[in-house]
Amino acid sequence: MGSVFLPNLRTGWHVDQAILSEEDRLVVVRFGDPGAREVLQMDELLYKAAPLVSQFAAVYTCDTTVVPDFNEMYELYDPVTVMFFFRNRHMMCDFGTGNNNKLNFNLTDKQELIDILEVVYRGASKGKGLVAAPKDYSYINKRNARG
Structure with missing residues (x-):
């Protein structure tokens, strides 16, 4: 099997179309500067x-330095931000970090990411706008606390 890269959304219009185009799958958009380590x-x-969740999730990337359209609206100030949408609706997930709008910290385990995507998708399918993450990530804020 050949190498497959994640589809990159090159304009604000492409981001909107990706979010609007999926009727039955979760749309996952990673916003950030592709030059950043995170x-x-x-x-x-x-x-x-992505190949393991393709039945229920479409995964995209968006370079916030090329497409700044959503930086202010979605408060994309972190090096990496992953957001979820279902049927043109922003899905929120309670990670225990105090920020339910997005995943803005790095994970190190593929299965952990898959578990989050499954929980968000299941909640979205049931009409929920906010779901609880399968794990509490409140330690992230303590680890990243400044000063």
Whole structure:
């Protein structure tokens, strides 16, 4: 099997179309600067997970330095941000970090990412706008606390 890269959304219009185009699958968009170490790490996990979740999730990337359209609206200030959409609706996930709008920290385990995507998809399919992550990530804020 040949190498497959994650589809990159090159304009705001492409982001909108990706979100609008999926009727039955979760749309996962990784926003960030592809030159950042955190983004490269997340992309590697997403790349490994994408074929395993393709039945229920479509995974995309978006370079926030090329497509700044959503930076303010979605508060894309972290090096890497993963957001979820279902039937043109932003899906929120409670990671225990205090930020339910997006996944803005790095994971190190492919299965952990798959578990999150499954939980978000199942909740979305049931009409929920907010789901609880399969694990509490509150330690992330303590680890990343400044000062």
